[in-house]
Amino acid sequence: MILSFKRAATAVAGGVIAASLMVSAAMAEPTRITFLHFNDLDRIAPKDAKGGFAPLMTLLAQERARAEHSVTTFGGDLISPSLMSGLTKGSQMVELMNAVGTDVAVVGNHEFDFGPEVAAKRIAESNFPWLGTNVLTQDGGQAVGTKPYHIMEAGGFKIGFFGLVTPETPFLSSPGEGIKFPELVATAKKAVEDLKAQGAEIIVGINHIDFADDRKLAAEVPGIHLLLGGHDHIPVNLVEHDVTLAEAGSQAHYLNVVQLDVEWVEKRGKKKLDVLPTWSVISTRGVVGEPTVQKIVDGHMNKLDQEMNVEIGVSETELDTRRSTVRSTESNFANLIADALKDETKADVAMTNGGGIRGDKTYDAGHKLTRKDVLSELPFGNVTVKLELTGDQLWQAVEHAVSKVEDGAGRFSHYSGMTMTYDPAKPAGERVSEILVGGKPLDKAKLYTLATNDYVANGGDGFKMFKESKHLIDKAAATLMATTVINYISEKGTIAPKVEGRISAQ
Structure with a gap:
């Protein structure tokens, strides 16, 4: 495909064509x-x-x-x-x-x-x-x-x-x-x-x-x-x-x-x-x-291809990335991802959507994780971004994350640096009863920093509230999310993520 404009200076910006100057016939050949x-x-x-x-x-x-x-x-x-x-x-x-x-x-x-x-x-x-x-x-x-x-x-x-x-x-x-x-x-x-x-x-x-x-x-x-x-x-x-x-x-x-x-x-x-x-x-x-x-x-x-099979660490616990888990309840592998995002960006809180975790499998305790394992779990090429947002926006996001938990929707999310409690029997938008950030109740008027992926940050999976937030690390400046997780596991060598009450259903 060639967008060609040979006789006039024409602007192309998302399909917008700008007006142009014409060559004067009286001028010598430039x-x-x-x-x-x-x-x-x-x-x-x-x-x-x-x-x-x-x-x-x-x-x-x-x-x-x-x-x-x-x-x-x-x-x-x-x-x-x-x-x-x-x-x-x-x-x-x-x-x-x-x-x-x-x-x-x-x-x-x-x-x-x-x-x-x-x-x-x-x-x-x-x-x-x-x-x-x-x-x-x-x-x-x-x-x-x-x-x-x-x-x-x-x-x-x-x-x-x-x-x-x-x-x-x-x-x-x-x-x-x-x-x-x-x-x-x-x-x-x-x-x-x-x-x-x-x-x-x-x-x-x-x-x-x-x-x-x-x-x-x-x-x-x-x-x-x-x-x-x-x-x-x-x-x-x-x-x-x-x-x-x-x-x-x-x-x-x-x-x-x-x-x-x-x-x-x-x-x-x-x-x-x-x-x-x-x-x-x-x-x-x-x-x-x-x-x-x-x-x-x-x-x-x-x-x-050869280096993708390189071992990056060992898990002492069984890891669960099954679709039925990551879209409905706390997952220790999702916790690992959220911890990696928070660690790299130094954000107050990290959040990752279950729909972005695609391995749909379990790894036995003692499994030697490879770079290929992480890439198979995070295949979309998303990058790690950092937002500044109000406590009210964060509450809205957590409410949205559990708004279709009964359908196994990919918006169901996992967290680091915070815990949340909700009642799936209540109407969507009214399910969350408590959010603790760093062990303290969330302040809706306070500003927090959040690490997540660029898909969610740009409103994907319906997280429209994030589109109004300030981007501290945007897509242009971000690290590949898979690289974030690989580096985190490599630095630790041995990991033992657990299900520890970050998400509680009443």
């Missing part, structure tokens, strides 16, 4: 520079026939062959949060980025998921520069091997790149106390000045920030020609304030091909750079993978 952009890619292979490095490489090769001058850019979030990267700390991702011929990238918040030392190691392994214009040590130097700027020449023009990552990174990931992330607008203004002083003619920002912040840069920072984004996981192209903005979704589902026709013209005796954008948004759905990159991917996937 130089065309093609930017091949993708972002937010942590999986190496296709899923549901979309994405993956090998199909992406097929598209890159095609577009490079068509373009006289091309630059391949990446908008951040590479080395996490996939299950594979949980084992390798993202080394395979850099190998594949090198293989597809990346020219320049910006760090994303997920580059810091394993700490600044791992981020620095992955950056050092890269055959391309990682930008981090606002990724600084406390004394103002560049952190973890990032570069403030990058200048390259294409078609006789000097292109100057800067790259910004969200200032929320310390709250979304683990960069450590030694790194600071200065404010975006002031940093971008200085970047434009510095790049122009170094002779750059075309100014490009590759940013891993909220798209709203990219739009703010376009409005408030003069001199930028192109902003290539990441972080929001949306495919979008538009022109605002004479600045072209583009993002490519996530997981290499799309390659965003942005073409800038550039030339110097004289207007009223002054020399001015004229820039006209066009673009194509190309899907990888069903694209056959490029053989060389496919071979690298296959090697890593085969290794992952």
Whole structure:
């Protein structure tokens, strides 16, 4: 599938088409520079026939062959949060980025998921520069091997790149106390000045920030020609304030091909750079993978299959993941999951829905758990998020969780850090009689933090009350839920989860 707009700059954002500028017939033939952009890619292979490095490489090769001058850019979030990267700390991702011929990238918040030392190691392994214009040590130097700027020449023009990552990174990931992330607008203004002083003619920002912040840069920072984004996981192209903005979704589902026709013209005796954008948004759905990159991917996937059988811990108690249990009563395996979520996020309370536990089996006491066991129980690829919500919202959620217990609905939930008592004979919405958080009665006016999965946090299984809560760790910054549980079991070595009265039916 190709969304192609060859004669006008057209915006695509969830199907929204924006108006465009037309080329003046009187102008001389400009130089065309093609930017091949993708972002937010942590999986190496296709899923549901979309994405993956090998199909992406097929598209890159095609577009490079068509373009006289091309630059391949990446908008951040590479080395996490996939299950594979949980084992390798993202080394395979850099190998594949090198293989597809990346020219320049910006760090994303997920580059810091394993700490600044791992981020620095992955950056050092890269055959391309990682930008981090606002990724600084406390004394103002560049952190973890990032570069403030990058200048390259294409078609006789000097292109100057800067790259910004969200200032929320310390709250979304683990960069450590030694790194600071200065404010975006002031940093971008200085970047434009510095790049122009170094002779750059075309100014490009590759940013891993909220798209709203990219739009703010376009409005408030003069001199930028192109902003290539990441972080929001949306495919979008538009022109605002004479600045072209583009993002490519996530997981290499799309390659965003942005073409800038550039030339110097004289207007009223002054020399001015004229820039006209066009673009194509190309899907990888069903694209056959490029053989060389496919071979690298296959090697890593085969290794992952072997590593899935690696033992991570032993359970001293029988574990129960049967559908009839996890959807109707307290389960010691569900307690284990909730404990892992709470431990990782340091939330007041954790909650996991029974419908997300899919093994439908028991494990004998003494069973040696493997990574594959956890993945078979949590197969949906959900991630661990953290919310801030009122006690009243939490009470509503617990009421909702038992509102269809008699039907075995997947909304039935399990908890860590709290206990609840309910009467299944009462009408739905009136069943919960007591909730204790940390041993104390829930205060409906108080703010609590809750760890759960992104499906529930986004209103799945009918948990609409969570959509109104504040996201402290959102999907873009989260860890794969299966990885959360695997790490928890691995750290303990031996586990003995019990049914201990967290859920009581009267």
